[in-house]
Amino acid sequence: MIIDCHGHYTTAPKALENWRNQQIAAINNPSQMPRTSDLKIGDDELRETIEKNQLAKMHERGLDLTIFSPRASFMAHHIGDFQISSAWAAICNELCYRISQLFPDNFAGAAMLPQSPNVPIESCIPELEKCIGEYGFVGINLNPDPSGGHWTAPPLSDRYWYPLYEKMIEWNIPAMIHVSTSCNHCFHTTGAHYINADTTAFMQLLTSDLFKDFPDLKFVIPHGGGAAPYHWGRYRGLAQTLGKPLLQEHLLKNIFFDTCVYHQPGIDLLTKVIPIDNVLFASEMIGAVRGIDPETGFAFDDTKRYIEAANLSQADREKIYQGNARKVYPRLDELLKKQGR
Amino acid sequence: MIIDCHGHYTTAPKALENWRNQQIAAINNPSQMPRTSDLKIGDDELRETIEKNQLAKMHERGLDLTIFSPRASFMAHHIGDFQISSAWAAICNELCYRISQLFPDNFAGAAMLPQSPNVPIESCIPELEKCIGEYGFVGINLNPDPSGGHWTAPPLSDRYWYPLYEKMIEWNIPAMIHVSTSCNHCFHTTGAHYINADTTAFMQLLTSDLFKDFPDLKFVIPHGGGAAPYHWGRYRGLAQTLGKPLLQEHLLKNIFFDTCVYHQPGIDLLTKVIPIDNVLFASEMIGAVRGIDPETGFAFDDTKRYIEAANLSQADREKIYQGNARKVYPRLDELLKKQGR
Numbered sequence: 001m002i003i004d005c006h007g008h009y010t011t012a013p014k015a016l017e018n019w020r021n022q023q024i025a026a027i028n029n030p031s032q033m034p035r036t037s038d039l040k041i042g043d044d045e046l047r048e049t050i051e052k053n054q055l056a057k058m059h060e061r062g063l064d065l066t067i068f069s070p071r072a073s074f075m076a077h078h079i080g081d082f083q084i085s086s087a088w089a090a091i092c093n094e095l096c097y098r099i100s101q102l103f104p105d106n107f108a109g110a111a112m113l114p115q116s117p118n119v120p121i122e123s124c125i126p127e128l129e130k131c132i133g134e135y136g137f138v139g140i141n142l143n144p145d146p147s148g149g150h151w152t153a154p155p156l157s158d159r160y161w162y163p164l165y166e167k168m169i170e171w172n173i174p175a176m177i178h179v180s181t182s183c184n185h186c187f188h189t190t191g192a193h194y195i196n197a198d199t200t201a202f203m204q205l206l207t208s209d210l211f212k213d214f215p216d217l218k219f220v221i222p223h224g225g226g227a228a229p230y231h232w233g234r235y236r237g238l239a240q241t242l243g244k245p246l247l248q249e250h251l252l253k254n255i256f257f258d259t260c261v262y263h264q265p266g267i268d269l270l271t272k273v274i275p276i277d278n279v280l281f282a283s284e285m286i287g288a289v290r291g292i293d294p295e296t297g298f299a300f301d302d303t304k305r306y307i308e309a310a311n312l313s314q315a316d317r318e319k320i321y322q323g324n325a326r327k328v329y330p331r332l333d334e335l336l337k338k339q340g341r
Numbered sequence: 342m343i344i345d346c347h348g349h350y351t352t353a354p355k356a357l358e359n360w361r362n363q364q365i366a367a368i369n370n371p372s373q374m375p376r377t378s379d380l381k382i383g384d385d386e387l388r389e390t391i392e393k394n395q396l397a398k399m400h401e402r403g404l405d406l407t408i409f410s411p412r413a414s415f416m417a418h419h420i421g422d423f424q425i426s427s428a429w430a431a432i433c434n435e436l437c438y439r440i441s442q443l444f445p446d447n448f449a450g451a452a453m454l455p456q457s458p459n460v461p462i463e464s465c466i467p468e469l470e471k472c473i474g475e476y477g478f479v480g481i482n483l484n485p486d487p488s489g490g491h492w493t494a495p496p497l498s499d500r501y502w503y504p505l506y507e508k509m510i511e512w513n514i515p516a517m518i519h520v521s522t523s524c525n526h527c528f529h530t531t532g533a534h535y536i537n538a539d540t541t542a543f544m545q546l547l548t549s550d551l552f553k554d555f556p557d558l559k560f561v562i563p564h565g566g567g568a569a570p571y572h573w574g575r576y577r578g579l580a581q582t583l584g585k586p587l588l589q590e591h592l593l594k595n596i597f598f599d600t601c602v603y604h605q606p607g608i609d610l611l612t613k614v615i616p617i618d619n620v621l622f623a624s625e626m627i628g629a630v631r632g633i634d635p636e637t638g639f640a641f642d643d644t645k646r647y648i649e650a651a652n653l654s655q656a657d658r659e660k661i662y663q664g665n666a667r668k669v670y671p672r673l674d675e676l677l678k679k680q681g682r
Contacts, residue, residue, distance in 0.1 A: 233604025263574025
């Protein structure tokens, strides 16, 4: 089977965005604050947004299951306070939960957290526990920059984050490191902020000894690891200068990269430079890059084509498609086994 | 001949750093402000710092000439105000000028600008004109984030920068886009901030129509273009979604990438994905990554080895080594021709 570890609910009914806009408008006018129960989206409506979009493409491309989380650019943790983020995260996660119930063979949930700048990370734990414990989600998305491009949070190695890491260990879940929309005019959201955040997170981890404190902590760095694999020599060299162990030892028991790299030479580099055990199949479909590549005639984000064409053994391809995801997301593996897969 | 388009004076005598530290200490105590004339570094001392370091390695590696600018991480435009940056830039540029005079066959200057956050960019023009007109420099380094990791300046496409671009056109010089040290604790300077800035600048240019206004403007994006070549499919796709022309047409008449990518697979990707006419040889030696790669037994930053081993025709290699640099830096070409090279 083929598991796509990186999909967002980018095709939600317009009612969701409308609710969010009302919520934002009410930040300075609390009497107008919409209630969670004001948002009404029926199962048929949900089903349709998935069947016509993600699921249609999954069938077309031969993908079996997507780890599905709320739309990343809509998380916008910089808007409002914790209460605002909390109500919004609960709504978005519940929709992903319902999708995972409507299509149990095709979607497993991953939670967005109700992060908010300058709020202790402990505040996110109840939502995490609900999503993992009650909803059966298999992972979370962790935003290393809830300020939305101003980078005011402590680095991921800081003790600020430790209570969350302890919960991740307790629940046996990984986090995908994923920022949201950029409200800094210097950074285009999907073209700069996402990729920079991946590179930044990688380097924050490289300079730290976080995994000595949390040997079982697991992070997926999306978008092919940002710039890290392309500059692997730089990172090996910097680690050496900093007196760190080889990256294999220092980071690669804990850090994994997805395959959201939208051309063949990028995937070739990724699968050549990074040990295959650290590469997880993903497409972020339907996401940032939606068009057809005029050079190939196929969708940019049809990453399975690149994996198929890469110089890989069948065993390695199998690891990328499902073996590694089952290891990094043990709760997904359990779920699949229960389903007889 | 082989031209390295990206070298900084990272080996300056300690007296330079001491002067800078005095200057910084005097920001809140102006009576202690050192004068430019307080800094005394003799020619022999300058010669020694170069002969034992950059020049020795250039000979060893077979590099002929380096485009040489002040140490990037020391520019620190976020410190103090324009007067502070101005005095500091003048000192640093003068040292590079003296090196270009002491070793005219081996070094040509590129200027750092006296940028300062929230100061009109026009303030940099006198230093630029001195460096190009009097010192015979062949280019400048332009910092897209003089705040040092807080990204408070307008994007490179903003009219804020236009007076500088007009001067670049008038003097027929390119700019290398190069940030300085990061004072944001989220970003490691050479491992995250440098690479992110390259990616950010590329995306700022992609989303704009700057080169319609300045068809002759030329930028070198260092460190192999940040993440751009690795994610070339993403950038082609985003440009398409944004209704921009193909990148070849939209950006590649104006944007060039250097070869500061410190392993073979990275250089292989760069030279495969980016048209050869847009790739300029560089090593940033002696720079961020100084060690010996245990996987090869050679210096990480000995990028000539990767170019030699890449699948390139001799004609293409020649373009990377000198032909492209002579086109992008026309004043360098003039200088070399005067020297009979």
